[in-house]
Amino acid sequence: MNDLEFRQQALDTKSASFCAAKWYNATIWLGSGMTTSCHHPPAHRIDLEELKINPKAIHNTVEKKIDRLNMQLGNRPKGCEYCWKIEDMGRDAVSDRVYKSRIYPLEALDEAYRQPHQEDVNLRTLEIAFDRTCQFACSYCNPAFSSTWVRDIQRNGPYERLVSDGRNHFTHTHDSAQLYRFGETNPYSEAFFKWWETDLHQTLQELRITGGEPLMSGETWKLIDWFKDNPGRSKTRLAINSNLGKEVDVDRLLEATKDISIDLYTSMESVGQQAEYIRDGLDYSAWVMNIIRLIQSKQLRGLHVMCTINALCLDTLPDLLTVFMRWKQEYGSDFPNFTLNILRFPSFQSALVLPDNIRTRYKNNLEQWLEQWTTSSLMHEHERNHVQRLIDYLDVVKTPHSETFEMPKLHSDFKNFYKQYDQRRNKNFVKTFPHLSDWFNHL
Ligand code: SF4
Numbered sequence: 345m346n347d348l349e350f351r352q353q354a355l356d357t358k359s360a361s362f363c364a365a366k367w368y369n370a371t372i373w374l375g376s377g378m379t380t381s382c383h384h385p386p387a388h389r390i391d392l393e394e395l396k397i398n399p400k401a402i403h404n405t406v407e408k409k410i411d412r413l414n415m416q417l418g419n420r421p422k423g424c425e426y427c428w429k430i431e432d433m434g435r436d437a438v439s440d441r442v443y444k445s446r447i448y449p450l451e452a453l454d455e456a457y458r459q460p461h462q463e464d465v466n467l468r469t470l471e472i473a474f475d476r477t478c479q480f481a482c483s484y485c486n487p488a489f490s491s492t493w494v495r496d497i498q499r500n501g502p503y504e505r506l507v508s509d510g511r512n513h514f515t516h517t518h519d520s521a522q523l524y525r526f527g528e529t530n531p532y533s534e535a536f537f538k539w540w541e542t543d544l545h546q547t548l549q550e551l552r553i554t555g556g557e558p559l560m561s562g563e564t565w566k567l568i569d570w571f572k573d574n575p576g577r578s579k580t581r582l583a584i585n586s587n588l589g590k591e592v593d594v595d596r597l598l599e600a601t602k603d604i605s606i607d608l609y610t611s612m613e614s615v616g617q618q619a620e621y622i623r624d625g626l627d628y629s630a631w632v633m634n635i636i637r638l639i640q641s642k643q644l645r646g647l648h649v650m651c652t653i654n655a656l657c658l659d660t661l662p663d664l665l666t667v668f669m670r671w672k673q674e675y676g677s678d679f680p681n682f683t684l685n686i687l688r689f690p691s692f693q694s695a696l697v698l699p700d701n702i703r704t705r706y707k708n709n710l711e712q713w714l715e716q717w718t719t720s721s722l723m724h725e726h727e728r729n730h731v732q733r734l735i736d737y738l739d740v741v742k743t744p745h746s747e748t749f750e751m752p753k754l755h756s757d758f759k760n761f762y763k764q765y766d767q768r769r770n771k772n773f774v775k776t777f778p779h780l781s782d783w784f785n786h787l
Contacts, residue, residue: 385423510690
């Protein structure tokens, strides 16, 4: 069954909006006590009072239960706009509700659909963040997820003159993202470890640790040690997100996971200087060296690169995709796997703020790239589909994921933001992105 057939036969036969991620998947930020079903819907707060009597409430929040009911009835939860926008392109586009549902057995999908929406569900896949410690401060990230971003705001004050929906990302230090100081008891962490010890380690298929940069968090190493010290006790696959910056201790990771098979997820969406501009703190060559070191260790179950598609990465995205294909040729089709995830917020950094002629040029470049590689047996179906859906997205969807703000405001924010970013981070937009310089200068 291909992806589209799966959508038609396994999901749409239940309801036009059914997505198993709402039941079986979660991202949970223990530092802020927030959760969401996947990384697209906005996060919401976990009820601390309920958590005291039921650790499963860390995932089974009232908001998710209402969304589950809506999905059973075929209504579209508003937070899942990312998927509806893709599906409304009307080209049999495959949205993430397919990818995020087809990783579970068909019986589990039936069970979720039939189960009364008020009941608690055991997670099958979980992404968890312990804290926001991170040595990077990427342009599309913000202080809620990076301690280096916090320092930028503390040192230089809020970004000024931003008016669109993304402005609040950059105006304060997001103290609510770190409710408890290091060493203080965090009830969300306590609930997680309690649930982990009692049932989660038996039922969870995959546990993915994210951040910040999780390899800079002591809790991550504690969890890796749990796997080391409890061999055979859990079948949960362990996965770790890492920016693989030069500060990350890859040798320590390889030593600590010698007897545990892990999946490694990392992010990148362009190459060289442009990548270093977007992902402030990155040394692109060090990232490449770390990737090669990890692949050659043969210790990983899989290596996955997540590309966050924003306005600045499209210049060299095809070059990066070619790098991936060369690695696949050398190391096999899973080294790496890649996904293209379209950035929605902040809207002013979306690829859709680019003028038609530039966006069309990038679309054509991607089409040429796909034509060259599409018959390669090393490319997975989901990878081919992700490239195709980005081509369609650049072609069809003309409005960024924003409800009320029009293009002039997004353009004004784009210029204001990157001018301040250049000053604060000692960067140069015009020099780094010569193909965008005319447009940028005239904004
Ligand atoms: S955004 Fe899409 S993939 Fe995520 S929970 Fe909603 S429908 Fe599922």
